[in-house]
Amino acid sequence: MKTLDIARKDLLRSSRSFSVWVFGLAVPLLTSGIFFFAFGGLGDGGFDLPVTQVVVANLDSPVNGFSAGQLLLNFLKAEDFKEILAVSEVADAVTARRVVDQQQAGLAVILPADLTAALVRPGERAVVELYQDPTLTLGPGIVSGIIGQFVDGLIGSNIAANVVTAQLARYGHPIDAATSQAIAVEYGRWAAALGAHQQQETSALLEIHRPAVEPGSEDVRSRIVSLIMAGMMVFFVFFTGAASAENLLAEEEAGTLARLFTTPTPISAILAGRMVATLVTLILQVVMLVTASALLFHVHWGSPAPAMGVAAGMILLAAGFGLFLTSLLKDRRQGGLVYGGVLTVMGNLGMINIFTAQVAGPARQIFDTLSLLVPQGWAVRGWQLLQAGGGIGDVLVTVLVMVSLAGVFFAAGLLRFRKRFA
Amino acid sequence: MNGQPAIQVRDLHKRFGDLHAVKGISFTVPAGQIFSLLGPNGAGKSTTISILSCLLQPTSGDALVMGHSVQREPMAVKAAIGVVPQEIALYEDLSARENLDFWGKMVGLRGAALRQRVDEVLEIIGLADRQKGRVAKFSGGMKRRLNIGIALLHRPQVIIMDEPTVGIDPQTRRNILDSVKELNRQGMTVLYTTHYMEEAQELSDQIAIMDQGRIIAQGTHQDLVQIVGELDRVDLTLNALPDWVTDRWQQIPGVQKVIVGAPSHPQATDGERTVTLLVDDSNLVLPRLFESATQAGVRITSVTIQEPNLEAVFLHLTGRALRDE
Numbered sequence A: 001m002k003t004l005d006i007a008r009k010d011l012l013r014s015s016r017s018f019s020v021w022v023f024g025l026a027v028p029l030l031t032s033g034i035f036f037f038a039f040g041g042l043g044d045g046g047f048d049l050p051v052t053q054v055v056v057a058n059l060d061s062p063v064n065g066f067s068a069g070q071l072l073l074n075f076l077k078a079e080d081f082k083e084i085l086a087v088s089e090v091a092d093a094v095t096a097r098r099v100v101d102q103q104q105a106g107l108a109v110i111l112p113a114d115l116t117a118a119l120v121r122p123g124e125r126a127v128v129e130l131y132q133d134p135t136l137t138l139g140p141g142i143v144s145g146i147i148g149q150f151v152d153g154l155i156g157s158n159i160a161a162n163v164v165t166a167q168l169a170r171y172g173h174p175i176d177a178a179t180s181q182a183i184a185v186e187y188g189r190w191a192a193a194l195g196a197h198q199q200q201e202t203s204a205l206l207e208i209h210r211p212a213v214e215p216g217s218e219d220v221r222s223r224i225v226s227l228i229m230a231g232m233m234v235f236f237v238f239f240t241g242a243a244s245a246e247n248l249l250a251e252e253e254a255g256t257l258a259r260l261f262t263t264p265t266p267i268s269a270i271l272a273g274r275m276v277a278t279l280v281t282l283i284l285q286v287v288m289l290v291t292a293s294a295l296l297f298h299v300h301w302g303s304p305a306p307a308m309g310v311a312a313g314m315i316l317l318a319a320g321f322g323l324f325l326t327s328l329l330k331d332r333r334q335g336g337l338v339y340g341g342v343l344t345v346m347g348n349l350g351m352i353n354i355f356t357a358q359v360a361g362p363a364r365q366i367f368d369t370l371s372l373l374v375p376q377g378w379a380v381r382g383w384q385l386l387q388a389g390g391g392i393g394d395v396l397v398t399v400l401v402m403v404s405l406a407g408v409f410f411a412a413g414l415l416r417f418r419k420r421f422a
Numbered sequence B: 001m002n003g004q005p006a007i008q009v010r011d012l013h014k015r016f017g018d019l020h021a022v023k024g025i026s027f028t029v030p031a032g033q034i035f036s037l038l039g040p041n042g043a044g045k046s047t048t049i050s051i052l053s054c055l056l057q058p059t060s061g062d063a064l065v066m067g068h069s070v071q072r073e074p075m076a077v078k079a080a081i082g083v084v085p086q087e088i089a090l091y092e093d094l095s096a097r098e099n100l101d102f103w104g105k106m107v108g109l110r111g112a113a114l115r116q117r118v119d120e121v122l123e124i125i126g127l128a129d130r131q132k133g134r135v136a137k138f139s140g141g142m143k144r145r146l147n148i149g150i151a152l153l154h155r156p157q158v159i160i161m162d163e164p165t166v167g168i169d170p171q172t173r174r175n176i177l178d179s180v181k182e183l184n185r186q187g188m189t190v191l192y193t194t195h196y197m198e199e200a201q202e203l204s205d206q207i208a209i210m211d212q213g214r215i216i217a218q219g220t221h222q223d224l225v226q227i228v229g230e231l232d233r234v235d236l237t238l239n240a241l242p243d244w245v246t247d248r249w250q251q252i253p254g255v256q257k258v259i260v261g262a263p264s265h266p267q268a269t270d271g272e273r274t275v276t277l278l279v280d281d282s283n284l285v286l287p288r289l290f291e292s293a294t295q296a297g298v299r300i301t302s303v304t305i306q307e308p309n310l311e312a313v314f315l316h317l318t319g320r321a322l323r324d325e
């Protein structure tokens, strides 16, 4: 009874938390939405966007042979965007703006000389300038969205390096600028690989993942968006699992946990209440994401029965892993690092086979194995199998692995918390 | 109340690593009394209270609440007590009523009984008209009152309050003191900690003065004041303070103790200084003090004379002020 009272209180509080709504629902839907509209001109041609003329002034200088500017340029010139973008290059910023002023292009993209440098060196900033024809909105708006996505991905490398540097310094292991730059370059290369794969022919990606379906029988866009939506859902469901467990730390810091221990309420009821709240939150989140994305973006989630199995496995694993991860933390300040760093890196690793879907041969196995090193990878794999038309038999092993891992994480997390609160 | 004491503390020790926070204290609170632990910051009051609320295990010794050992029967102890923690512990994103509802369930109230008791407590703490408001938007005083209200929900036999009046306006403080007396009148035993001697004096049937982990004196207010007997307390402010002035004052007949206040500025050698003296009869001593100050070329800029009080007791026993403000 008290367990349910505690769960109800936790859920009531979560429902009033702005960040729960933003990160639980809005961000994953918006991200998938960007892709949905970005690929709008492709697929079944349901969207007819005018081709936007884009001029790019790429002033970026490479660092260690890696140029973020060149990468972005290649990205924009990719086949995928042929129907919505016509990209041409000019030598400098002034020319680029003039072309827009003369209405010969809808949008100028000016990549600054220090773009790569800023992305790989912690602490530096560069500004990508978008100069657009005020009379046009839709086309340039979509291009800005695509570029924004791209730059965000790369900026992740910078943030990651900053976080690592700051944390190591705090724990007495300062690292030098060269090392931290190397971290960022490595991350940048990985992001580059990711970007490179995104510009490949999109149907190749579908060939691999939809063996059961005759090619061309389905909406190409919906398949791409489905895969991305699945990745986003996994990514954010694991955040929710951890954030929910983090409330235990928040209550510890606010003194309400100590107060609970002055009432005749056993520790087990407190922990169980928290877990019930976490599971309910995750179930609601998954139901809302699945429903909303199916309605809005025609996301195809696979057949219902096995989908429920995968969803249940994912929910248990996200809750268990969140509890375990949180049990390793001393306070919520450390939580910031973990949720911003560890979960982000793990989430991306788990999605790596979405971004590398068309890679074949030995590299394929490496990516598959790599993603299965993190719990998120198993959940992603479950959805990939389902979206490729898999049935119960195809996802059974994946679901069993998720449930077993969840059991291990739950046990370890609960044990640690019991000891801590005893 | 068949004579069983509400709280019995026996040779209680608590160590945090090297720090010996509670050094073997013992006291007994008869049922129906208000008992105050009075002491400066770091005296060990909250540590003692945490042990009584089963939040900390004692290093040695034991405490019984309504006859139940905090070590062996923590659940029975928890059912008997209501705890008001020193730091406000509320759910800020819930309303006052939602907080009371939740905490009421945690002490076993349900349904109509819970609703009725929440209404009553809202009346007692004067938040009935703000019950739907989110706690985050409450003033400090309102939060303090709710913090207390939560501990009253199950009409505990013993209510333990850790400095419930810190950081609030005089009117709310008055309110809280009155409700403590009212609760006691209704039969609750109250263990109260404070570093305000006026509160201890006004509320308590018995007071234990705590300092550095020990109880250095214990009894009724009258018993304690007896310790300093008929001594008066004289507080002086001087424009400077050469060392030998205090030496000379110490020698004046009738002066029991001379305590030099901390300089207002650490480096100040000749800034304003305060000196407190415990004397047999201020009428006889004061002229001698002025005389020697004049000889030393020191000006006395203010004089306060107080009847014996707990502050003087603390000064007398420790040579330090209860609160250095």
Ligand SMILES: Nc1ncnc2c1ncn2[C@@H]1O[C@H](COP(=O)(O)OP(=O)(O)OP(=O)(O)O)[C@@H](O)[C@H]1O
Residues within 6 Å of the ligand: B016, B019, B021, B039, B040, B041, B042, B043, B044, B045, B046, B047, B048, B086, B195
């Ligand atoms: N959890 C803890 N770990 C280590 N030391 C502690 C802990 N809790 C209290 N102490 C130390 O024990 C001593 C007594 O602290 P306590 O909080 O009991 O004092 P207090 O009388 O309540 O003071 P205050 O009036 O400031 O609340 C202090 O020196 C404090 O630093």
Ligand SMILES: [Mg+2]
Residues within 6 Å of the ligand: B045, B046, B047, B086, B162, B163
């Ligand atoms: Mg205290």
